[in-house]
Amino acid sequence: MAIKIGSDLFERLRHRGVSEVVSGIFARESIELVDKYGARNYHPLPVNVARAEGSRVWDSDGNEFIDCIGAYSAVSHGHLNRFIVETAEEQLRKLSLTSRALHSSELGLFLEALCLYTDLDKACPINSGAEAIETCIKLARKWGYSIKGIPAEKAEIIVASGNFHGRTTTIVGFSSEEAYKDQFGPFTPGFKLIDFDNLKALDAAITDQTCAVLLEPIQAEGGVIIPHSGYLAGVREICTRHKVLLIWDEIQTGFGRTGKRFAWQWEDAKPDLMAVGKALGGGIYPVSAAVGSNEVLELFKPGDHGSTFGGNPLACAIGLAALAEMVTENYADLAESKGKYLRAGFSSLDSGKIKEVRGKGLLIGLEVNSDVDGSDLTRRFIGEGLLTKETRHNTFRFAPPLTIEMELLESVVEKVGRALRDC
Numbered sequence: 001m002a003i004k005i006g007s008d009l010f011e012r013l014r015h016r017g018v019s020e021v022v023s024g025i026f027a028r029e030s031i032e033l034v035d036k037y038g039a040r041n042y043h044p045l046p047v048n049v050a051r052a053e054g055s056r057v058w059d060s061d062g063n064e065f066i067d068c069i070g071a072y073s074a075v076s077h078g079h080l081n082r083f084i085v086e087t088a089e090e091q092l093r094k095l096s097l098t099s100r101a102l103h104s105s106e107l108g109l110f111l112e113a114l115c116l117y118t119d120l121d122k123a124c125p126i127n128s129g130a131e132a133i134e135t136c137i138k139l140a141r142k143w144g145y146s147i148k149g150i151p152a153e154k155a156e157i158i159v160a161s162g163n164f165h166g167r168t169t170t171i172v173g174f175s176s177e178e179a180y181k182d183q184f185g186p187f188t189p190g191f192k193l194i195d196f197d198n199l200k201a202l203d204a205a206i207t208d209q210t211c212a213v214l215l216e217p218i219q220a221e222g223g224v225i226i227p228h229s230g231y232l233a234g235v236r237e238i239c240t241r242h243k244v245l246l247i248w249d250e251i252q253t254g255f256g257r258t259g260k261r262f263a264w265q266w267e268d269a270k271p272d273l274m275a276v277g278k279a280l281g282g283g284i285y286p287v288s289a290a291v292g293s294n295e296v297l298e299l300f301k302p303g304d305h306g307s308t309f310g311g312n313p314l315a316c317a318i319g320l321a322a323l324a325e326m327v328t329e330n331y332a333d334l335a336e337s338k339g340k341y342l343r344a345g346f347s348s349l350d351s352g353k354i355k356e357v358r359g360k361g362l363l364i365g366l367e368v369n370s371d372v373d374g375s376d377l378t379r380r381f382i383g384e385g386l387l388t389k390e391t392r393h394n395t396f397r398f399a400p401p402l403t404i405e406m407e408l409l410e411s412v413v414e415k416v417g418r419a420l421r422d423c
């Protein structure tokens, strides 16, 4: 390995091309390089992906897998969606980055499309999901001080245990997962944790200093936890009654994943602010946004917030293509019908090892009994050519591209059946 990655690395990259040099690296070597030079903040499956198309990926040895991880719902369009790739290629021959010091038509059109799609008034474009949440937090606090009249430095945001909103220091500070926080403090004050899926607890936690409630409509990372029917609408009602902003984190559940454009639409629980990301990037580029009402978004004045890459023309062109594809191909309906099929398939597996199959649309959790060895089962899934990863609560998440073919879904059910039988 040391022979290949020598001091002439940059010359070879420059003269033979990045793609060719990358192709010459074996899976084993690549995993060693990541281990040696990378921070070890991930524990990936031992699969070195070399190529992907639609819902299938191939490792560098040519083995084929069905992708049920789907980059945690960021490749809802499937890998390398033709229209989005063509859009990006065209954009890359024209304009990619301006910074917000200048205007671009891509930005204007993207903001309009995003507001049309979300049925909200204004958006602040940014890059990652965590940044979208940070943006929502800043907006909510400013709203709390300037509109609601909360005394300076006292604004409070209510969040739920089991939450996952990203990895910045502020965000992990209000996580209920010790592992996310351990030795990363001190944390930002101003957050109050309550039980998820408990309307009484929410009602009781709100005070005059509460500016917002920030929740996921379904806790995906938390183990695909679906609140009781009536919860989303109940949260909306409580927030309205107490004059508190409702912020839905739809970063993973949004853009058709659960069978509606956004999970809040299952109960018409329209938010004041919403964080979106993941699938908005069409599976090829990070694109996120905080989207909301005029009353809230208008509070940002020049200098209040920003990001060098936020709203760049390439991101906006890709976001536009991603939105157009989702609307014209009815992604929400695809998720609903394919999700029903997959859940029924899992439920029909006659396995004593399954504790529960739950989900909405194509966001599905397969919870196995606590005595099942999760890493053994993961290995067997990989052996079957199926990619899925365990989340909390002994739950394997299935979030394949919404464009996945029915034959592949059939095959997913068979593979899961065999892996469960053998483990």
Ligand SMILES: *Cc1c(COP(=O)(O)O)cnc(C)c1O
Pocket (backbone or CB within 6 Å): 072, 128, 129, 130, 131, 133, 164, 165, 166, 167, 216, 220, 221, 249, 250, 251, 252, 253, 277, 278
């Ligand atoms: C992935 C995710 C985030 C964080 O998004 P990043 O792009 O990884 O920063 C936040 N909230 C939810 C619900 C997510 O699934």
